[in-house]
Amino acid sequence: MAKLAGVFAASHGPMIAREWNSLSAPTRAAVEQGFGRVGDRLRAARPDVLVIVSPDHWVNFFLNNFPAFCVGIGAEHDGPPEPFLRRFFNHPVLPGHAGLGRHVLDTALNRDFDPSMSHRLTLDHGFCLPLWRMGLDPIPPIVPIVVNEVDDPMPTMRRCLAFGSLLKDAIESYPEDLRVAVLATGGLSHFIGEPGMGQIDEAFDRTCISLFEKGDPAAIAATLERDVRHTGNGGHEVRNWVVAHAAAGARGFELIGYHPLEEIYVGCAFAEWRQPG
Numbered sequence: 001m002a003k004l005a006g007v008f009a010a011s012h013g014p015m016i017a018r019e020w021n022s023l024s025a026p027t028r029a030a031v032e033q034g035f036g037r038v039g040d041r042l043r044a045a046r047p048d049v050l051v052i053v054s055p056d057h058w059v060n061f062f063l064n065n066f067p068a069f070c071v072g073i074g075a076e077h078d079g080p081p082e083p084f085l086r087r088f089f090n091h092p093v094l095p096g097h098a099g100l101g102r103h104v105l106d107t108a109l110n111r112d113f114d115p116s117m118s119h120r121l122t123l124d125h126g127f128c129l130p131l132w133r134m135g136l137d138p139i140p141p142i143v144p145i146v147v148n149e150v151d152d153p154m155p156t157m158r159r160c161l162a163f164g165s166l167l168k169d170a171i172e173s174y175p176e177d178l179r180v181a182v183l184a185t186g187g188l189s190h191f192i193g194e195p196g197m198g199q200i201d202e203a204f205d206r207t208c209i210s211l212f213e214k215g216d217p218a219a220i221a222a223t224l225e226r227d228v229r230h231t232g233n234g235g236h237e238v239r240n241w242v243v244a245h246a247a248a249g250a251r252g253f254e255l256i257g258y259h260p261l262e263e264i265y266v267g268c269a270f271a272e273w274r275q276p277g
Contacts, residue, residue, distance in 0.1 A: 006045035039134030047181035054126035058161035067116035072144035073101035164246025184244035186237030215252030248273035
């Protein structure tokens with residue numbers, strides 16, 4: 001059977017790549033330190049497969065077709081389409097894991113959950129920027145999971161917890177002997193293309209961190225469902241963290257680092273969830 005080897009979270013933001021060469025020294029240091037620490041821990045987990053939970057930034061889906069959840073079940077996926085990231089992360093094609101992806105999909109369907117599926121996704125900066133900054137080499141096969149966090153209606157926090165629980169069960173019931181890690185990307189607070197763009201809602205970020213540290217799923221669902229409507233639109237990406245929280249068994253997490261970095265428009269946070277033993 002497969003084993004859940006670790007569950008991690010890391011922010012992402014296009015400005016990290018777009019403006020990398022002109023960022024201030026303190027911002028670069030904070031970004032390098034955070035991604036470096038998560039990368040070290042992820043490598044130490046020795047994953048054979050990496051499940052990445054991220055939004056889609058209008059690359060694969062648009063208003064004519066935008067699923068709440070989509071599971072990538074292909075043997076390959078396309079690398080980032082953004083030129084500002086391709087200059088640093090030159091991976092036109094990334095390996096997938098069709099077997100585990102299909103097993104996650106089948107587990108969801110058998111649990112009366114109806115995600116969309118794709119045999120080949122394009123993995124934008126949400127998926128690939130953390131891979132670049134963590135310096136994973138080689139990059140393990142990826143099972144991408146897309147969560148709608150860009151336009152209403154979005155899945156509720158309670159539904160994200162349910163998806164995380166079935167993801168945990170899918171990994172642990174997969175018959176192949178694999179070590180599987182989960183990485184949630186995005187968040188915490190940021191305002192994109194709306195009034196307040198560039199601001200950081202540090203109070204919201206601190207609330208998120210405290211909730212995940214304590215681990216109570218009911219409190220996470222209720223509080224974030226309320227509070228996410230009163231912060232920047234980028235705060236909706238905390239849904240990925242909620243999925244990861246349930247995938248880790250809702251044991252609570254260790255904050256690796258947090259920096260409200262207005263220069264890159266993101267409340268930048270990094271974490272690892274506690275695992276048995």
